[in-house]
Amino acid sequence: MKLTVLGSGSTGNAVLIVAGDTRVLVDAGLSAKEIARRLALVGEDVQKLDAVVVTHEHGDHVGGLRVLLRTVDCPVYISAQTHDAYVGERFNLNNDERQKRTKALSDRVEPIESSKDFRIGEIDFHPFTVPHDAVDNFGFTATHQGVKIATLMDFGHITTLVSERLRGCAAVVIESNHSRDMLKACDVYPWELKQRILSRLGHLSNEDVAEWIQNGFDGVAKFIVLAHLSQRANNPYLAKISAEVALQERFPLFHKDTEISLSFPKEPTPWIEV
Numbered sequence: 571m572k573l574t575v576l577g578s579g580s581t582g583n584a585v586l587i588v589a590g591d592t593r594v595l596v597d598a599g600l601s602a603k604e605i606a607r608r609l610a611l612v613g614e615d616v617q618k619l620d621a622v623v624v625t626h627e628h629g630d631h632v633g634g635l636r637v638l639l640r641t642v643d644c645p646v647y648i649s650a651q652t653h654d655a656y657v658g659e660r661f662n663l664n665n666d667e668r669q670k671r672t673k674a675l676s677d678r679v680e681p682i683e684s685s686k687d688f689r690i691g692e693i694d695f696h697p698f699t700v701p702h703d704a705v706d707n708f709g710f711t712a713t714h715q716g717v718k719i720a721t722l723m724d725f726g727h728i729t730t731l732v733s734e735r736l737r738g739c740a741a742v743v744i745e746s747n748h749s750r751d752m753l754k755a756c757d758v759y760p761w762e763l764k765q766r767i768l769s770r771l772g773h774l775s776n777e778d779v780a781e782w783i784q785n786g787f788d789g790v791a792k793f794i795v796l797a798h799l800s801q802r803a804n805n806p807y808l809a810k811i812s813a814e815v816a817l818q819e820r821f822p823l824f825h826k827d828t829e830i831s832l833s834f835p836k837e838p839t840p841w842i843e844v
Contacts, residue, residue, distance in 0.1 A: 571712070571844055572841050572842060573719060573721075574612050574839050574841050575743060575795060575797055576612075577599075577604070577837070577838065578723070578799070578834070580801065580835075581600075581630065581801075583597050583599040583631050583723060583797070584597050586609065586614065588614075589691075591691065591692065592692040592693050593618055594623060594690050594691075594693060594712075595622045595623070596622075596625065597624060597632070598635040599631040599632060599633050602634045611837075616642060617642060617643075619644050621644050622638070622642075622644060622645075622646045622647070623648075624648040625707060625710075625723070626702065627656045627704055631723075636674040639674045639678060645678055645679065645680040646675060647682045648675075648681070649683055649684055649706045652704070652705060654705075655706075656671060684697050684708035685699060694714070695712050696710055696712070698731055698735050699731070700722055700729070701726050701727060702772070703769075703772070707725065709722025709735070710722070711739060717844050718738055718739045718740060719741040720735065720736050720742045720743065721742075721743040723745040724745065725773070725774060727770045728778060728781075733786040736782075736791075737788045739790060740790070740791060740792060740793070741844050742793070742794050742795070743795045744782075744794065744796065745779075745796075745797055746774060746776050746779045746798070746799060746809045746813065747773035747798050747799060747804065748803040749775065749776050749808055749812075750775050752804060752805070756802055759802070773798070776804065776812040779809075779813055780816035783813060783817050783820065784820055787817075787820070789820070792828060792844070794829070796813060796832050796833065799832070799833070801835065810830055810831075817830065
């Protein structure tokens with residue numbers, strides 16, 4: 571099994587997971603054109619996607635979905651609550667856009683639940699609810715031939731459930747959205763937005779990730795990819811150093827062979843193979 575983060579950040583998020591002959595796109599927050607371009611950069615053909623999994627309805631995770639569905643012939647795995655939010659009035663969509671979204675998903679939906687396992691081709695998905703201000707947001711682990719990976723973005727704090735599900739993973743893609751100090755000092759964001767991001771239903775900070783590495787990480791994963799980094803309230807290398815220092819502090823407890831890497835908004839990561 572292998573994965574690449576095609577792009578991650580406030581401008582759009584998408585992850586590709588491949589196992590055997592199965593190719594699954596997780597979220598479509600980039601434009602359809604950009605998704606196809608970045609797939610080509612990592613040697614993949616957008617036409618060969620077997621499914622799109624939608625974790626929640628926010629624009630940076632579904633912004634390219636409607637147009638993408640014009641050019642790919644695969645089902646969309648989405649929960650009923652997220653589907654209703656995507657095609658509904660939650661974001662003040664005009665009637666024309668709502669109709670286009672409804673039409674795009676017509677006869678394409680494979681309904682899923684945020685706490686019920688499902689299978690796509692050769693990959694078993696094990697979703698779990700994460701705390702965020704979306705209607706039904708979930709992270710998940712994915713398994714293939716006994717190997718487990720995890721992807722989770724857009725959540726405000728690490729719950730006991732999240733910590734438990736991340737145990738035993740060979741690779742983890744996890745949000746490291748902001749530095750708390752940089753966010754508080756950011757003069758571009760209004761205070762209301764800062765409060766939302768900092769809340770327990772907002773976004774995970776560098777400090778939260780460091781604490782998880784120190785106190786919750788089991789040391790199994792060879793790869794931890796930091797995702798959804800804010801371009802205004804974070805610095806990629808600060809996020810990476812914060813995680814690496816936390817990992818080093820845990821070193822006496824387990825062998826330090828875990829690699830911390832970054833995802834970026836404008837380019838895909840190298841393949842991570844497990």
